[in-house]
Amino acid sequence: MISKGLPGFRDFPPEDFALRAHIFRVWREVAARYGFEEYDGPPLEPLDLYTAKSGDEIVGQLYNFVDKGDRQVALRPEMTPTLARMVGARANGMKKPIRWFSIPQLFRYERQQRGRLREHFQLNCDLIGEAGPLADAEIIALSIDMMRGFGLGPQDVRVRVSDRLFLSSALRQLGIADAMTPLVFQAIDRIEKNAAAAREMLDAHLDTVTVAGVFRLTDPAHRAELRRSISAATHFGAALNALDEMGFGEWIDFDPTIVRGLAYYTGTVFELFDAKRTLRAICGGGRYDTLLGSLGGADLPALGFGMGDVVLGELLKDRGLHPSVGASIDVFVAAVTPADVEHVLKLSHELRDAGLRVEFALNTQAVGKQLNLANARGARLAVVIGPDDRARGEVQLKDLVYKTQEAITDSSLASHLSSLVNDSRLTTPNG
RNA sequence: GUGCCUGUAGCUCAAUUGGUUAGAGCGCCGCACUGUGGCUGCGGAGGUUGCGGGUUCAAUCCCCGUCAGGCACCCCA
Numbered sequence: 001m002i003s004k005g006l007p008g009f010r011d012f013p014p015e016d017f018a019l020r021a022h023i024f025r026v027w028r029e030v031a032a033r034y035g036f037e038e039y040d041g042p043p044l045e046p047l048d049l050y051t052a053k054s055g056d057e058i059v060g061q062l063y064n065f066v067d068k069g070d071r072q073v074a075l076r077p078e079m080t081p082t083l084a085r086m087v088g089a090r091a092n093g094m095k096k097p098i099r100w101f102s103i104p105q106l107f108r109y110e111r112q113q114r115g116r117l118r119e120h121f122q123l124n125c126d127l128i129g130e131a132g133p134l135a136d137a138e139i140i141a142l143s144i145d146m147m148r149g150f151g152l153g154p155q156d157v158r159v160r161v162s163d164r165l166f167l168s169s170a171l172r173q174l175g176i177a178d179a180m181t182p183l184v185f186q187a188i189d190r191i192e193k194n195a196a197a198a199r200e201m202l203d204a205h206l207d208t209v210t211v212a213g214v215f216r217l218t219d220p221a222h223r224a225e226l227r228r229s230i231s232a233a234t235h236f237g238a239a240l241n242a243l244d245e246m247g248f249g250e251w252i253d254f255d256p257t258i259v260r261g262l263a264y265y266t267g268t269v270f271e272l273f274d275a276k277r278t279l280r281a282i283c284g285g286g287r288y289d290t291l292l293g294s295l296g297g298a299d300l301p302a303l304g305f306g307m308g309d310v311v312l313g314e315l316l317k318d319r320g321l322h323p324s325v326g327a328s329i330d331v332f333v334a335a336v337t338p339a340d341v342e343h344v345l346k347l348s349h350e351l352r353d354a355g356l357r358v359e360f361a362l363n364t365q366a367v368g369k370q371l372n373l374a375n376a377r378g379a380r381l382a383v384v385i386g387p388d389d390r391a392r393g394e395v396q397l398k399d400l401v402y403k404t405q406e407a408i409t410d411s412s413l414a415s416h417l418s419s420l421v422n423d424s425r426l427t428t429p430n431g
Numbered sequence: 432g433u434g435c436c437u438g439u440a441g442c443u444c445a446a447u448u449g450g451u452u453a454g455a456g457c458g459c460c461g462c463a464c465u466g467u468g469g470c471u472g473c474g475g476a477g478g479u480u481g482c483g484g485g486u487u488c489a490a491u492c493c494c495c496g497u498c499a500g501g502c503a504c505c506c507c508a
Binding site for chain 2: 193194261281308334367374384389400
C-alpha cells in the first residue's frame with residue numbers, strides 16, 4: 001500500500017505541471033524584460049535564520065525539525081533572509097540598484113485551504129539599493145506586467161496600494177501617539193474582513209472621537225478625496241504619478257486599509273487581488289528599507305514582492321487562461337508488419353536526431369491502432385512503412401490534421417518533415 | 432490551533448425514510464478492423480462505499496473516533 005502524500009503538498013501530473021511550467025515561463029520572461037537576474041538558495045536553512053529577526057508571525061508556522069547532526073533546521077518559509085545573506089556578502093562590490101528575482105519553493109506548517117497549502121512556489125522580485133519613488137513604481141509596474149503576461153487586465157486584477165508613511169502621518173494628525181501606530185495598523189488591516197473586531201481593538205486603546213477618525217480615514221467613500229490630498233512632492237505621491245505615466249493608472253486603487261501583516265514594511269505597501277475578490281491575494285509586497293541592515297547584511301534600502309503560484313493558478317483556470325495540454329510528439333512512425341520495425345527504428349532515430357519529437361509503437365499493432373495512438377498523442381504527421389513501400393524505396397506520409405497522404409522517397413524525408421512541422425508549430429497555438 | 436460542512440470506480444454523479452450481488456455517463460483496455468486514424472456497435476477491467484469501531488436480523492445511509500478535502504476563524508507568503 002502506497003501511502004498518500006502529505007496534506008498540503010502537491011503532485012504535479014503532466015496536465016498540472018503544464019500550468020506550473022507556463023507560470024514559471026511567464027515569470028522569467030517578464031522579469032527579464034525589467035533587467036532582473038535569477039538567483040536561488042537552499043530550501044533548508046538553519047532555524048535561527050528565521051527566528052532571529054524576521055518577525056514572530058512566520059516563526060509560529062515554521063516547518064522545522066532537528067537533523068541527524070543535531071542541528072535545528074527549517075524548510076524556508078520565505079526568501080528574504082536568504083536574499084539578505086547573499087546580498088550582504090557581496091553588496092559592496094555590486095552595482096546598484098540590484099535587480100534580483102527567484103522562484104523558491106516555500107514551506108509553512110499550517111492548516112491548508114484553497115489557495116493556501118503547506119508548500120508553494122513563489123516568485124520573489126526585489127530591488128535593492130534605491131530609496132527613490134521610481135523604485136516603488138518600478139516594482140509595482142513589474143507586478144502588473146506579470147499579470148499582463150498571463151493575459152489578465154485591469155478588469156481581472158486590481159492593485160491596492162498604500163503607504164505606511166502616509167498612514168502614519170495621517171494617524172498623527174488624528175492625535176494618535178507614534179507608540180500606538182503598530183496596534184492601529186493591525187486594526188486597520190482587519191477592518192475590511194472583520195470591522196467589529198477592528199473597532200474593538202481600537203476602542204480598547206483610543207477615545208471614541210479618535211476611533212471615528214480612523215474609520216473615516218479608511219472609509220471607501222472618502223478615498224478619492226484622500227487620494228487628491230497626496231502631494232506629488234511626497235515619495236508616495238511621486239510613485240503613484242510615475243505609475244500613471246507608465247500607463248498603469250487604471251490598475252491602481254489607492255486603499256488605506258492595505259498595511260500588510262509583516263512588521264518590517266517601512267513605506268509603500270501593495271497587494272494584487274482578483275477583481276471579483278473570490279480568491280486570496282495574488283501578490284503582496286512593499287518597501288522594507290531597514291530590514292537588510294537589521295538582518296546583519298548590507299544596510300540598503302529595498303523593496304520587493306512575493307507572488308505565489310497557487311492563487312495565480314486558480315485564477316488562470318477560472319479565466320480559461322491556463323495552457324491546454326499540447327501535442328507530445330510531432331511525428332508517429334508506424335510499421336505495417338513486424339518486418340518493417342527495423343526500418344521504423346532507423347527512421348525514427350534519424351528524425352529524432354533532426355530535432356523532431358517522435359514516437360513509434362513498442363509492440364506489434366495493427367496500423368489502425370497505431371494511427372489511433374498517433375492521434376491521441378496529438379501528432380501532426382504519421383509515417384507508415386510497409387513491405388510495398390520499402391520495395392519502392394518510399395514511405396507513406398500522412399498529415400493527420402488535413403487527412404492527406406502522399407508517397408515520399410525515404411531519403412528526402414527528414415528535411416521534408418522538419419519544414420512541415422516547423423510551419424505547423426508557428427501556426428498552432430500551444431503546440 | 433478552533434468551529435461548521437463533505438468523503439461512493441481514474442473523473443462527474445446515482446443507489447426508495449437502513450433491505451438481495453453498490454449502478455450510470457465519460458475515460459481506460461479489448462473485439463468488429465491482418466496496409467490506414469478521431470465515428471459507431473459489442474464486450475472487459477476497475478470499489479474493503481476514506482479508515483477503524485459501535486447500534487441492528489441487516490449499514491453507502493444512523494452513532495463515535497480518526498484521516499483527508501472544503502468553508503469560516505487565527506494568521507498571512
